[in-house]
Amino acid sequence: MSPSKETGEPQKTPDLETQPESKKPDFKEDDSNQSSPRCVLETPVLGTGIDSDNSSTSSSSSSRRSDNNSNNSSIVVDSNNGSSQHWRNMFDVIKMKSIRRLYSFQTFKSSDISKRSLNKKLARIRSAEDRMEYEGEPFAAKPSWRSFDYGELVAATDNFCSENLIGKGGNGEVYKGLLSDGQPVAVKRLMRKKKKEDDARTGDFLSELGTIAHIDHPNAAHLLGYGVDGGLHLVLQYSPHGSLATLLHSSEECLEWGIRYRVAIGVAKGLQYLHRGCHRRIIHRDIKASNILLTKDFEPQISDFGLAKWLPEKWNHHIVFPIEGTFGYLAPEYFMHGIVDEKTDVFAYGVLLLELITGRVAVDSSRQSLVMWAKPLLDENEMKELVDPRLGEDYNDDEMKNVMSAASMCIHHLSTKRPHMSGVLQILRGENEYAADARRGEQRPSSAGRSVIIDGCDLEDYTCSRYLNDLNRHRELALE
Ligand SMILES: Nc1ncnc2c1ncn2[C@@H]1O[C@H](COP(=O)(O)OP(=O)(O)OP(=O)(O)O)[C@@H](O)[C@H]1O
Numbered sequence: 001m002s003p004s005k006e007t008g009e010p011q012k013t014p015d016l017e018t019q020p021e022s023k024k025p026d027f028k029e030d031d032s033n034q035s036s037p038r039c040v041l042e043t044p045v046l047g048t049g050i051d052s053d054n055s056s057t058s059s060s061s062s063s064r065r066s067d068n069n070s071n072n073s074s075i076v077v078d079s080n081n082g083s084s085q086h087w088r089n090m091f092d093v094i095k096m097k098s099i100r101r102l103y104s105f106q107t108f109k110s111s112d113i114s115k116r117s118l119n120k121k122l123a124r125i126r127s128a129e130d131r132m133e134y135e136g137e138p139f140a141a142k143p144s145w146r147s148f149d150y151g152e153l154v155a156a157t158d159n160f161c162s163e164n165l166i167g168k169g170g171n172g173e174v175y176k177g178l179l180s181d182g183q184p185v186a187v188k189r190l191m192r193k194k195k196k197e198d199d200a201r202t203g204d205f206l207s208e209l210g211t212i213a214h215i216d217h218p219n220a221a222h223l224l225g226y227g228v229d230g231g232l233h234l235v236l237q238y239s240p241h242g243s244l245a246t247l248l249h250s251s252e253e254c255l256e257w258g259i260r261y262r263v264a265i266g267v268a269k270g271l272q273y274l275h276r277g278c279h280r281r282i283i284h285r286d287i288k289a290s291n292i293l294l295t296k297d298f299e300p301q302i303s304d305f306g307l308a309k310w311l312p313e314k315w316n317h318h319i320v321f322p323i324e325g326t327f328g329y330l331a332p333e334y335f336m337h338g339i340v341d342e343k344t345d346v347f348a349y350g351v352l353l354l355e356l357i358t359g360r361v362a363v364d365s366s367r368q369s370l371v372m373w374a375k376p377l378l379d380e381n382e383m384k385e386l387v388d389p390r391l392g393e394d395y396n397d398d399e400m401k402n403v404m405s406a407a408s409m410c411i412h413h414l415s416t417k418r419p420h421m422s423g424v425l426q427i428l429r430g431e432n433e434y435a436a437d438a439r440r441g442e443q444r445p446s447s448a449g450r451s452v453i454i455d456g457c458d459l460e461d462y463t464c465s466r467y468l469n470d471l472n473r474h475r476e477l478a479l480e
Contacts, residue, residue: 145213145223150230153177157187166242169290171204171306176238185224186239190232204306205232211282211305219270221293221303239293239301244352248289249361254388257395259298260356264403265428266300267292271349272421274302275342281311283318283340287348288329288362289355309340317341328362328369332470333415343415346424350410353403359388371411372472378408402430 156177157164167174172190179185190205212223212234227233241247244263247255267287274282284291285307293301307324311317318340323330331347333339351362354374362370377385387400406427412418419427426432 146225148225148227148233148235150227152179153187153227153230153233153235155180156185160187160189169304171208171304177235183224184238184240186236187227188234188236202232205234208304208306208308209234211308211310214280215274215278215282215305217270217273217277218299219266219301220273221301221305236303239303240296241294241298243290244292244294244300244355245289247294248355248359254359254390257391257399261396261399261403262298263292263294263300264353264356264406265425267302267349267352268421268425268428270300270302271345272425274308275345275421281313281342283309283311283342284345284348285309285340286325286329287345287352288326289352292352311341326362327367328371331415332413336470339415341415342420343418346410346418346421347415349421349424350407350418353407353410357386357388357400357403357407359390374407375411378404398430399428402428 154160156179157175158177160173160175164175164177165173166176166186172188175187175189177185177187190202209223209226212221215221215223221239222237223234224237225235227235248260271284271287274284282305284302284305286304287302291302291304293303295301309318309320319338320340321338323335323338325334325348329348329351331344334344334347351371354360354370355362358370358374360370360373364370374386381404383400383404386404387395406419406424409417409419409427410424423432
């Protein structure tokens with residue numbers, strides 16, 4: 001194992017995240033979550049089962065049309081309509097939003113969000129938590145989270161003073177705080193805007209709380225509690241090193257390979273837990289560098305469960321509309337069909353690996369996608385071209401090859417060809433045949449093969465080159 005050191009010229013990558021999180025004026029990420037027209041218009045049937053709450057609508061592999069579009073701007077695709085009107089409509093919807101997140105499907109209806117029902121919902125989350133002790137994991141310690149009153153949060157954050165502001169996202173502001181017992185915390189405060197938006201955000205808040213409250217893993221953000229007085233707040237364990245995005249893309253110093261590899265392994269473990277180890281199957285849907293926080297030991301923690309979905313065991317996948325997430329990390333079946341399952345996260349994780357390898361952002365300032373840039377280089381095993389020049393030679397060769405190998409498989413355009421996270425972990429650790437092939441410098445299985453994109457519902461063959469075309473088209477439309 002060759003040790004990693006911090007060397008190399010800082011690379012000035014055109015960056016969407018060029019400032020420390022705390023100094024960001026507001027959202028800087030790409031908001032163009034747009035889809036490829038070509039592929040979908042050629043798709044025989046496209047189901048847009050609308051997700052209006054956490055009991056999702058689509059379950060089987062057979063895609064279906066949904067009439068349930070009551071509370072959002074859903075678009076049902078007419079497969080016979082060859083025009084691009086569907087896509088124009090979708091882009092109009094997307095462009096109306098000034099931020100990355102599209103809030104048009106709501107977890108709770110606006111009218112539901114009264115103080116009383118809020119308390120009821122919180123009680124429900126709490127009692128689900130209590131039941132957890134007896135179901136499945138009898139010896140697991142019950143996660144301890146509690147309700148904070150507003151005075152405690154005001155005292156901890158020095159009245160939410162701007163010096164304690166450590167991050168700003170689509171959902172709110174995050175403040176550093178210190179509890180009376182000396183424990184540092186991060187307080188995420190839901191932003192108050194217009195009344196209408198407020199209700200939607202309350203739904204998002206409850207949805208995030210309902211998910212994160214059930215998570216207990218070293219590689220996932222740890223919830224300490226919540227506060228509902230004087231606004232909605234989540235109280236989380238404080239991560240002193242902030243987000244991976246800041247460390248990797250905005251810091252003067254080069255993030256050493258040892259930490260990058262540790263992040264790759266830790267995030268993979270966290271995702272494996274969410275997909276398989278947690279008592280319910282959770283799809284995060286927004287894996288990206290700014291949602292990975294680092295503890296004082298540089299252990300990565302997956303954070304921001306605002307878009308996360310529960311997926312019932314018996315369902316193959318789930319179809320949501322509109323498409324939410326971050327451009328550059330969206331799997332093709334997701335941005336084209338709204339299909340969500342574990343492989344949605346695997347794809348985004350693959351993009352994250354590419355960021356770790358290359359030091360480049362997922363989408364640069366000219367909206368060039370990292371996947372498009374890296375795919376041919378990965379196929380040709382061009383390690384020198386790919387590796388972040390700031391690392392120089394300071395990386396472990398075997399680890400780098402394993403990470404490249406994992407990235408290559410995770411960003412496969414066909415979800416069925418992407419490994420599950422358990423397989424990814426094996427590849428990263430060099431425990432399976434793919435990694436061995438990569439070490440011997442052998443060509444990985446060609447990604448140009450033809451295959452069925454969605455089992456049973458979409459018999460259209462889909463090739464890698466078509467995927468790249470679609471991604472290109474996706475990008476062009478985003479720029480229009
Ligand atoms: N526990 C924490 N410890 C330290 N910093 C944190 C913590 N939680 C969040 N942050 C900082 O705040 C930023 C925004 O947090 P978060 O992503 O949870 O907010 P959000 O409003 O949900 O944003 P997004 O737009 O990604 O949905 C993070 O990128 C990070 O820099």
